[in-house]
Amino acid sequence: MTAENLNYPTQKPEILLERIIKSSTKEGDIVADFFSGSGTTAAVAEKLGRKWIVSDLGKFGVHTARKRLINVQRELKRDSKDWRAFEILNLGKYERGLLIAKHTGLEMDAEVAEIQKQKDFAFEQLILQAYAAERIENSPVFVGVKFNRHVSVGPINLPVTRLFVERVIEECIRNSLTKADILAFEYEMGLFPNIQNEARGVGVDLQLKYIPRDIFDKRAVQAGQVKFHDVAYIDVNPTVKGNELTIELTEYSVGYQQDSVESAEFEVKKGDSKIVIEQGQVVKIEKSKDGIIKKTQLTRHWSDWVDYWAVDYDFENRKEIVNVKNQITGEPEAKWTGDFIFENEWQSFRTKQDRKLELTSIPKEVQNGEYKIAIKVIDIFGNDTMKVITVKVGK
Numbered sequence: 001m002t003a004e005n006l007n008y009p010t011q012k013p014e015i016l017l018e019r020i021i022k023s024s025t026k027e028g029d030i031v032a033d034f035f036s037g038s039g040t041t042a043a044v045a046e047k048l049g050r051k052w053i054v055s056d057l058g059k060f061g062v063h064t065a066r067k068r069l070i071n072v073q074r075e076l077k078r079d080s081k082d083w084r085a086f087e088i089l090n091l092g093k094y095e096r097g098l099l100i101a102k103h104t105g106l107e108m109d110a111e112v113a114e115i116q117k118q119k120d121f122a123f124e125q126l127i128l129q130a131y132a133a134e135r136i137e138n139s140p141v142f143v144g145v146k147f148n149r150h151v152s153v154g155p156i157n158l159p160v161t162r163l164f165v166e167r168v169i170e171e172c173i174r175n176s177l178t179k180a181d182i183l184a185f186e187y188e189m190g191l192f193p194n195i196q197n198e199a200r201g202v203g204v205d206l207q208l209k210y211i212p213r214d215i216f217d218k219r220a221v222q223a224g225q226v227k228f229h230d231v232a233y234i235d236v237n238p239t240v241k242g243n244e245l246t247i248e249l250t251e252y253s254v255g256y257q258q259d260s261v262e263s264a265e266f267e268v269k270k271g272d273s274k275i276v277i278e279q280g281q282v283v284k285i286e287k288s289k290d291g292i293i294k295k296t297q298l299t300r301h302w303s304d305w306v307d308y309w310a311v312d313y314d315f316e317n318r319k320e321i322v323n324v325k326n327q328i329t330g331e332p333e334a335k336w337t338g339d340f341i342f343e344n345e346w347q348s349f350r351t352k353q354d355r356k357l358e359l360t361s362i363p364k365e366v367q368n369g370e371y372k373i374a375i376k377v378i379d380i381f382g383n384d385t386m387k388v389i390t391v392k393v394g395k
Helices: 014-026 040-047 059-078 091-099 110-131 162-174 194-201 219-222 261-267
Strands: 030-033 051-052 144-146 148-152 181-185 203-210 233-241 244-253 272-278 282-288 293-297 306-312 318-323 334-338 348-349 369-379 385-394
Touching: 014 040, 014 306, 030 040, 040 059, 059 306, 059 348, 110 144, 110 148, 110 181, 110 219, 162 194, 162 334, 194 203, 219 282, 233 369, 233 385, 244 306, 244 369, 244 385
Parallel strands: 030 051, 148 181, 181 203
Antiparallel strands: 144 148, 233 244, 272 282, 282 293, 306 348, 306 369, 318 334, 369 385
């Protein structure tokens, strides 16, 4: 097995892509691959001095390509060759715009309001179908129910706030409901786990879950392949010594709930296996051809969940700007999306060859001042969680 083989099902050999890129482009040209998989095209293009743009719908493909390209950067730097930074942009959130009514006034007229109502209904139906929940009516907060858990869906284009969650808890108390799920694209920083502990204190089992990007893939929804994962919790310890700053990852906790071990033992076929999550641990259930069940716990320490983590030491220094069409003039104009671009200034990750993970960043020299520092963690299932902290350096 060669070092470049990542066991990705559609992976092509680098030598093949090298021949294609060399024969059709020259140094400095842009190479594009819109089904990039494990990132072979981008990796080869970078080594050959080409610029590149690649995309993929699969989060595992994107994450595999990310780690591969960082290794390419490290190899080029080690060999004293030029290397460039790259950005990963999540375009899934822009698809939400299809569900938001376009209007220029401060208030919606009756026609636009009706269009918005229809779009909201379609959005909720899509989410409920993917979540396998039944729709309910006449509730100011809940739109569906799954088994005995009531379901609320957060705003399309805004993060779920504490106020939103408090309304859900109040509705549970008012109607003597003990279990509720909130589904959303984004959550206000710092909500988890405090708000869930507060809900538990008043007798409400509250689960916060992310709406995955592949929700807009109709085939995945129809096939029941869309998975909603719980919000994870990151804890870090920043250390400032003079003008050197280090970040230690001290905890990553998840509350994923999937199939129970008991149901997996019943469902798994002889000679097959299944991965389940129970009580915060990943368990592999294997059934021999003789029907004998074997259980193997794959995670033991919180760090076993972490596949990759990175630090941006000055998160708010780069705004995400996009060109949008002016509704009046028809001309494109630059507009801030409200988000910032995460820069991987330092990272540690596991590979198939090296499973070790550094939990403390190398010292970063910074000037006196206040910094917004973003810490991004990607777990073994490819789910992305970020935490932003404020650190003051100097007096």
